[in-house]
Amino acid sequence: MIKASIGIDIGGTNTEIGLVNSAGEVLATGRIPTNEFSETDAYVEALSAAIREVVARAGGVEVMGIGIGAPNGNYYNGTIEFAPNLNFKGIVPLVEKLKEQFDYPVVKLTNDANAAAIGEMIYGGAKGMDDFIMITLGTGLGSGIVANGEMIYGHDAFAGEIGHVVVEKNGRQCGCGRNGCLETYCSATGLVRTVYELMGTTLLPSALREQAKQGDITSKMVYDAAVKRDELAVEAFRFTAEMLGDALANAVAYTSPKAIFLFGGVANAGEMLTHQVKRYMEDSMLQIYKNKVEVLISALPGADAAILGASSLVWKELEKESVAV
Amino acid sequence: MIKASIGIDIGGTNTEIGLVNSAGEVLATGRIPTNEFSETDAYVEALSAAIREVVARAGGVEVMGIGIGAPNGNYYNGTIEFAPNLNFKGIVPLVEKLKEQFDYPVVKLTNDANAAAIGEMIYGGAKGMDDFIMITLGTGLGSGIVANGEMIYGHDAFAGEIGHVVVEKNGRQCGCGRNGCLETYCSATGLVRTVYELMGTTLLPSALREQAKQGDITSKMVYDAAVKRDELAVEAFRFTAEMLGDALANAVAYTSPKAIFLFGGVANAGEMLTHQVKRYMEDSMLQIYKNKVEVLISALPGADAAILGASSLVWKELEKESVAV
Numbered sequence: 001m002i003k004a005s006i007g008i009d010i011g012g013t014n015t016e017i018g019l020v021n022s023a024g025e026v027l028a029t030g031r032i033p034t035n036e037f038s039e040t041d042a043y044v045e046a047l048s049a050a051i052r053e054v055v056a057r058a059g060g061v062e063v064m065g066i067g068i069g070a071p072n073g074n075y076y077n078g079t080i081e082f083a084p085n086l087n088f089k090g091i092v093p094l095v096e097k098l099k100e101q102f103d104y105p106v107v108k109l110t111n112d113a114n115a116a117a118i119g120e121m122i123y124g125g126a127k128g129m130d131d132f133i134m135i136t137l138g139t140g141l142g143s144g145i146v147a148n149g150e151m152i153y154g155h156d157a158f159a160g161e162i163g164h165v166v167v168e169k170n171g172r173q174c175g176c177g178r179n180g181c182l183e184t185y186c187s188a189t190g191l192v193r194t195v196y197e198l199m200g201t202t203l204l205p206s207a208l209r210e211q212a213k214q215g216d217i218t219s220k221m222v223y224d225a226a227v228k229r230d231e232l233a234v235e236a237f238r239f240t241a242e243m244l245g246d247a248l249a250n251a252v253a254y255t256s257p258k259a260i261f262l263f264g265g266v267a268n269a270g271e272m273l274t275h276q277v278k279r280y281m282e283d284s285m286l287q288i289y290k291n292k293v294e295v296l297i298s299a300l301p302g303a304d305a306a307i308l309g310a311s312s313l314v315w316k317e318l319e320k321e322s323v324a325v
Numbered sequence: 326m327i328k329a330s331i332g333i334d335i336g337g338t339n340t341e342i343g344l345v346n347s348a349g350e351v352l353a354t355g356r357i358p359t360n361e362f363s364e365t366d367a368y369v370e371a372l373s374a375a376i377r378e379v380v381a382r383a384g385g386v387e388v389m390g391i392g393i394g395a396p397n398g399n400y401y402n403g404t405i406e407f408a409p410n411l412n413f414k415g416i417v418p419l420v421e422k423l424k425e426q427f428d429y430p431v432v433k434l435t436n437d438a439n440a441a442a443i444g445e446m447i448y449g450g451a452k453g454m455d456d457f458i459m460i461t462l463g464t465g466l467g468s469g470i471v472a473n474g475e476m477i478y479g480h481d482a483f484a485g486e487i488g489h490v491v492v493e494k495n496g497r498q499c500g501c502g503r504n505g506c507l508e509t510y511c512s513a514t515g516l517v518r519t520v521y522e523l524m525g526t527t528l529l530p531s532a533l534r535e536q537a538k539q540g541d542i543t544s545k546m547v548y549d550a551a552v553k554r555d556e557l558a559v560e561a562f563r564f565t566a567e568m569l570g571d572a573l574a575n576a577v578a579y580t581s582p583k584a585i586f587l588f589g590g591v592a593n594a595g596e597m598l599t600h601q602v603k604r605y606m607e608d609s610m611l612q613i614y615k616n617k618v619e620v621l622i623s624a625l626p627g628a629d630a631a632i633l634g635a636s637s638l639v640w641k642e643l644e645k646e647s648v649a650v
Contacts, residue, residue, distance in 0.1 A: 154581020
């Protein structure tokens with residue numbers, strides 16, 4: 001029988017379920033609406049039913065475990081803790097509840113960015129790489145740090161919040177209550193904030209000035225404008241790349257990674273972003289690190305990346321156990 | 326027979342040698358003058374003779390290995406690479422050369438700050454701690470980061486240069502050729518630079534203004550003045566603590582350590598420093614990390630700390646090997 005693992009990606013709107021083999025091929029998928037449940041037990045019941053349905057539909061697989069990527073996921077406790085974008089309040093002991101439903105060898109949970117990092121290590125561009133950093137550029141800026149071949153969780157499972165490193169004293173207001181966090185500049189939201197700031201601080205001509213009158217500007221609009229060489233959009237990307245490049249030069253001084261992977265929304269800008277980020281990073285970096293660190297776009301396929309990341313937790317745990325034996 | 330390890334601390338002036346048992350007790354010591362050798366082979370010969378003499382003098386010990394702490398020490402290659410304060414130029418393959426002289430199970434080398442971190446883990450305040458950061462405050466600011474119970478060396482052995490994280494864009498000139506590195510503010514040298522800056526930017530009365538006319542100001546003078554509540558010296562310490570506290574709040578967002586240890590010259594200011602550093606760190610830290618991270622003075626005894634740190638490399642390697650078996 002083919003060995004497979006179940007990857008679960010919990011988002012504010014939907015929970016995506018995927019059955020994945022060890023090569024990273026998605027064998028079957030399912031979905032339940034996260035936001036229609038306000039009560040944990042009912043959610044777990046629906047999730048369990050959906051998992052059973054997916055496994056039955058694929059047929060003929062030996063399920064090795066469940067890996068979950070969730071906002072504010074705590075790897076050590078198997079809990080989701082005070083996630084602002086989920087209906088479930090307080091601390092949700094999701095791993096414990098799923099273990100009551102399934103007797104698979106592994107049931108593990110971590111936050112989205114860590115899941116992406118492990119996914120990159122198991123299926124993606126970081127195969128065989130012991131030291132790398134994953135940066136997820138979405139609504140926020142998440143990160144997962146791998147050193148010595150292991151995910152760094154820290155003493156409380158909350159390690160790897162590079163998005164909340166303060167990069168500008170008295171800088172932009174952050175949702176975390178502080179000022180100048182990296183994610184206020186370099187997430188998809190940060191890119192849009194930069195556009196609004198540039199609309200005020202510069203006289204650069206831009207199609208975005210018209211679009212801003214008709215509704216919210218999105219990072220996709222900024223990207224499309226930049227592709228057409230819209231001056232303000234180009235400057236917004238340049239500034240984002242400079243802020244991110246400088247921050248990554250500092251990040252390198254912590255764990256000296258072989259590569260830094262960019263993942264998610266803004267990362268889809270691809271070369272336009274990585275090329276500039278790499279240049280600014282090299283300019284700012286300490287001599288001993290220069291020309292050693294790659295800046296790469298995640299190799300996980302976009303649509304299934306979150307499910308793959310989550311499912312990879314299972315293989316990583318099995319790998320650890322076999323080493324420990 | 327008592328098992329012991331040899332710790333070697335290579336400084337610009339002297340090379341200190343110590344024979345240490347697994348409890349961290351120094352059984353015998355020796356010394357050779359580093360700066361009297363410009364040629365590697367002659368240095369290794371003198372060092373080997375001194376090691377043999379120390380072992381013979383202690384008598385009745387089974388030597389398990391040699392651990393070396395050296396500026397610009399590369400753990401992976403066992404080399405000292407382009408150390409600016411040593412006479413040996415280029416890359417010195419010290420481990421290889423010592424292995425020709427001794428057939429001990431372990432011969433390992435790393436940089437001073439990493440050796441201090443491992444020393445803290447084996448003999449000091451970080452026993453049983455899987456996640457912590459060591460900050461050494463001397464002429465420069467060095468650091469060693471431990472996560473998942475392992476030293477983070479990074480892909481090239483150069484991880485853990487928190488002293489060269491840029492904390493102030495367009496800040497103070499650093500010897501590394503860049504600007505605003507943490508060590509330009511928070512090392513012993515940085516503290517003295519702060520005093521000179523405050524002599525210019527403020528009218529604070531200070532005994533240090535007189536002392537400055539009679540020769541170099543030292544961090545010891547600043548400390549002594551601060552103890553006597555000299556206004557400028559007190560402000561210099563406060564500013565140093567603020568810069569370090571802010572930087573450590575950022576450092577926590579990488580590896581979420583249980584504790585941060587301060588070690589060396591400036592750290593001897595003890596409570597005066599840690600108390601303020603802790604306060605600024607807490608003020609600047611992301612909510613999820615607040616009131617979890619201790620700021621502690623290294624528990625390694627001052628005079629022997631460097632030797633202990635170096636010797637601890639041997640026990641750490643033996644521990645790794647026994648886990649791997």
